[in-house]
């Protein structure tokens with residue numbers, strides 16, 4: 001079949017495209033598809049149409065990205081595979097060479113979150129900090145560009161974002177004291193067009209929020225994909241935790257860690273920021289997705305940006321000026337205890353020191369981690385994969401050494417005593433109020449992304465290995481897939497070929513939960529989840 005080039009017009013008009021052209025389908029990061037072929041009335045008829053086993057045992061986090069009848073998906077070790085999306089016929093496979101790389105500075109499992117498309121090209125960011133451009137129809141390498149040395153404290157796990165001919169990516173490395181950055185490459189050549197550090201130098205705006213010299217090892221990874229507002233021509237990107245974790249070593253707000261930054265996509269220049277957790281000492285990051293949605297809060301209309309933060313608060317921010325509209329708890333949240341003049345207030349009693357262990361919520365894994373929420377324009381609900389944990393955490397001595405962990409804290413993840421139903425849940429939050437609309441409790445943690453559709457459905461994968469279809473309005477479970485061979489931390493996507501709608505998701509348990517989950521990881525029900533990457537595609 002012909003391969004239709006991915007143009008700016010198509011990227012900006014996801015509502016009328018049959019594919020799934022970028023990580024969260026559209027520039028607003030809605031994770032919503034306008035397809036009704038599969039709907040509340042017929043979803044019980046969904047059947048598996050094809051599948052593919054990857055052969056890797058790490059966490060499988062990438063959504064299938066689909067252009068026309070061609071699907072692109074990555075595996076945890078930076079393979080990129082193209083399939084015929086309707087049949088599963090493999091078209092080509094590319095293996096990025098990781099043979100000389102130690103993968104020493106990947107904190108939370110060896111993972112990759114998928115590709116971006118532009119023109120005929122497919123872009124993948126790699127664990128040794130390359131961006132690779134391949135020709136979509138043939139899989140031939142068009143260009144490769146390395147943005148930072150491998151194994152020295154940084155890696156890349158995110159799906160790139162393409163905005164107006166620029167491939168935009170950010171670094172992982174918050175746990176290694178790397179100084180994070182976001183950078184834009186020319187989609188045609190790979191040439192760097194701009195590079196914006198997430199941690200300002202002393203003479204830059206925000207530079208005074210760090211003690212002398214600390215910015216060099218200040219962390220601030222940018223390890224998840226950003227969002228683009230076509231109306232105001234603004235790029236939004238979440239910034240990760242400060243380094244080291246122990247905040248007594250770096251007094252100040254530590255901008256732009258744990259923040260969303262609004263940037264000019266032409267230059268990378270920062271327009272404004274909103275910080276979710278000032279002077280973070282709990283590894284809450286600020287990287288979780290920022291979804292652009294228009295809301296009416298207490299009678300006033302707002303162009304909002306919403307995010308379910310690791311710190312347990314669901315934020316709605318004015319996406320034009322960066323002011324807080326509301327923040328509501330969606331999980332037990334004690335470290336950030338309230339708000340003053342629109343700015344979060346943290347509880348000084350819950351800040352660990354080298355002499356003081358504290359108990360606080362959520363754990364560093366977050367009320368929600370990277371698993372993307374979906375915001376459904378029909379129900380006006382945000383669907384939030386939630387984890388219910390707390391932690392004990394204590395300071396420790398630490399010295400910076402390039403490429404080694406830079407934490408200065410010891411910790412243990414434990415159950416949330418206020419939440420006895422289990423380790424996870426799927427919740428719907430009314431974005432106009434920030435209040436919970438419904439919840440689906442889960443004994444196991446819920447670590448899969450959300451997909452909502454015009455068919456009135458919400459899809460997500462469970463840790464015990466099923467794709468779920470909920471009624472998006474009520475949370476009623478309408479269908480679950482047959483048993484998959486592993487638990488899912490995948491991000492489901494959907495597309496239409498020849499009038500027929502498909503839904504795809506990875507099974508492939510892994511990511512941070514089984515590695516860092518403490519008591520949760522040791523819970524037999526969690527410890528016994530089988531691993532192994534396996535892509536499933538369903539249709540009627």
Ligand SMILES: O=C(O)c1cc(C(=O)O)c2c(n1)C(=O)C(=O)c1cc(C(=O)O)[nH]c1-2
Pocket residue numbers: 059061107108109111156157171172173174175221222223240241283285364365369370510511512513
């Ligand atoms: O600060 C960072 O650079 C960074 C990177 C990553 C990553 O790239 O996967 C994670 C985290 N932090 C992190 O804090 C975290 O909880 C986490 C979970 C996962 C995962 O894939 O399950 N990655 C990461």
